[in-house]
Amino acid sequence: MRPRLSALNTLVALWSTLFLLSPLGVLVVHLSWPDIWQVWNTQGGQALRMSVQTTLLAMVIILVFGTPLGWVLSRGNARVWRWLEFLLLIPLLMPPLVIGLLLIYLYGPYGVAGRLLALGHLSATNSLLAVVVAQVYEAMPYYVFAAQGAFSQVDQGFERASLSLGVPPVKTFLRVTLPLSLPGLTVGFTMAFARAIGAFGAVIVVAYYPHTLPVSVWIALQEQGLPVALPLAALLLIISLPLPLVAVLLRRLHHVASTF
Amino acid sequence: MLRVRFELPRKSFVISIDLQVPTGKTYCLYGPSAAGKSSILAAIAGFERGYSTGYVDLDGRVLVDTSTQPQIDIPVWRRQMAYLEQSARLFPHLTVEQNLLYGASHLSRSEFVNFVDELGLKDYLNFHPSQLSGGLIQRVALGRSLATRPAVLLLDEPFSALDWNSRHSLQDLLLRLRHRFLLTMVLVTHQLTEAQRLADQIVLVDQGQILQIGTPTELMETPTSWRAAQLLGYRHLLPASGQKAYAIHTDRIVLGDAPNLGPTARGKVAEIIWYEGQQRARVELNSPWQETVEMSLSARDNVQPGDLLALTFVRPPLFPLTEEIKSNYGTHT
Numbered sequence: 001m002r003p004r005l006s007a008l009n010t011l012v013a014l015w016s017t018l019f020l021l022s023p024l025g026v027l028v029v030h031l032s033w034p035d036i037w038q039v040w041n042t043q044g045g046q047a048l049r050m051s052v053q054t055t056l057l058a059m060v061i062i063l064v065f066g067t068p069l070g071w072v073l074s075r076g077n078a079r080v081w082r083w084l085e086f087l088l089l090i091p092l093l094m095p096p097l098v099i100g101l102l103l104i105y106l107y108g109p110y111g112v113a114g115r116l117l118a119l120g121h122l123s124a125t126n127s128l129l130a131v132v133v134a135q136v137y138e139a140m141p142y143y144v145f146a147a148q149g150a151f152s153q154v155d156q157g158f159e160r161a162s163l164s165l166g167v168p169p170v171k172t173f174l175r176v177t178l179p180l181s182l183p184g185l186t187v188g189f190t191m192a193f194a195r196a197i198g199a200f201g202a203v204i205v206v207a208y209y210p211h212t213l214p215v216s217v218w219i220a221l222q223e224q225g226l227p228v229a230l231p232l233a234a235l236l237l238i239i240s241l242p243l244p245l246v247a248v249l250l251r252r253l254h255h256v257a258s259t260f
Numbered sequence: 261m262l263r264v265r266f267e268l269p270r271k272s273f274v275i276s277i278d279l280q281v282p283t284g285k286t287y288c289l290y291g292p293s294a295a296g297k298s299s300i301l302a303a304i305a306g307f308e309r310g311y312s313t314g315y316v317d318l319d320g321r322v323l324v325d326t327s328t329q330p331q332i333d334i335p336v337w338r339r340q341m342a343y344l345e346q347s348a349r350l351f352p353h354l355t356v357e358q359n360l361l362y363g364a365s366h367l368s369r370s371e372f373v374n375f376v377d378e379l380g381l382k383d384y385l386n387f388h389p390s391q392l393s394g395g396l397i398q399r400v401a402l403g404r405s406l407a408t409r410p411a412v413l414l415l416d417e418p419f420s421a422l423d424w425n426s427r428h429s430l431q432d433l434l435l436r437l438r439h440r441f442l443l444t445m446v447l448v449t450h451q452l453t454e455a456q457r458l459a460d461q462i463v464l465v466d467q468g469q470i471l472q473i474g475t476p477t478e479l480m481e482t483p484t485s486w487r488a489a490q491l492l493g494y495r496h497l498l499p500a501s502g503q504k505a506y507a508i509h510t511d512r513i514v515l516g517d518a519p520n521l522g523p524t525a526r527g528k529v530a531e532i533i534w535y536e537g538q539q540r541a542r543v544e545l546n547s548p549w550q551e552t553v554e555m556s557l558s559a560r561d562n563v564q565p566g567d568l569l570a571l572t573f574v575r576p577p578l579f580p581l582t583e584e585i586k587s588n589y590g591t592h593t
Contacts, residue, residue: 165363
């Protein structure tokens, strides 16, 4: 590449990075720890606890159901799995607000799933369950596709070797496939975690109450203005960002270590 | 005894195999690339299941039988067959020791220590696969397979990616362990020297069919067809009487007249070439053959280009000169 072109490229890359990271600068300029401490002690702490609680529940559901789905999407030879993979792009691409509206129809008091839940005296509107359901719908596709990628990256020759050494498929999965796909699964999990804890569009439609942290940020913005909403938003960042960032960093460090 | 019989349709041909491997014996499936050798091995191991008809039994225990209802198809992990591919696939997240013990939890500590000594891996137990050379990786993979005490060891060109020294040292190890464990082995290779070195019986495979089975000596002495002879390294055909031709092998030509060993000829050395660490002379034969043949030279043969030589072809097999042979071999026969 010619030097002038290379310099221009570098300049554009640096400008783009600055552009993308500049909103974070706002936090430094407009926020102080006492602000965060103050919202923590008022509406922030309660909302954060609610968000963490529902997100953990959602992540358990995502892990339990998303891992096998990611596995079959990666390893299923039948054509049906390719079609299913294609169809699963829809929930991934669907705007969260639309997801929320559709969930009302499905899980609301008059929806099919809503009626079934009502039989067990459960409600998926304006309840903790409603938040969890909305979070699962918003975040699960991210984990499923990450899991599919993670499993696809595991050379099936390792599994063949394990099977031929007399180790049955489930043990082979636990002892070979899972450890080898763990870095990819972890990144997928943390991405889905960030997505779930920050879920807003679907959540606000199906569960205005109980207030999660993103919903609280919105309410604070509507009712009290930016100065109150910003510390709440910072709280949301503090809880949602570190996990995926650390996961990506660890994966990179692991990759660098295994290269040398 | 391992009995294998199946038909496995491929794109361009059907693999059709009927083979019996006695306990403790090593059979080498040898043939050109894409002859179906690896598919045969994968089918025995249980990874290839596309057979139209199939029957596999090991010491009387039926592993596959497509003729019964319901069909018998014992899964890979219950077949007691260790399957080692060209790429060793050591588990990268485990150490050498953990790899060796992966399928062999039954080994006692003292058994393991002796086993590791035998493999020459004592100093590498805490290493990870990424820290090992190609030869050591295959050594660990071989050990990992043997540690499970398989009834049959299936090896699919396990040493072909290695350098000459590593390959030889692993072949030596395999020969040693084979006697120690009384191993039944089926080995796929496209290297004749490897097949000759390791096999009790060589199975010549071409286009999914077994052309011939025999000991290395039997095959070299009496290939039953020109195609089989070609696979064994016979390169020339010299016309004989009665619409027949002698098949000539580079390593089966000696200097001097020895009519008791086979037909003799005279010729002139055109050039000396090197081939796999050995010198060969390209010799233009006098009439009646007017053909150029290559012969291997021993270290004591002092032969130079331009020398006139007397040659003897050692017990060359005779084949009828069919149209097919003529068209495959060329017009000069």
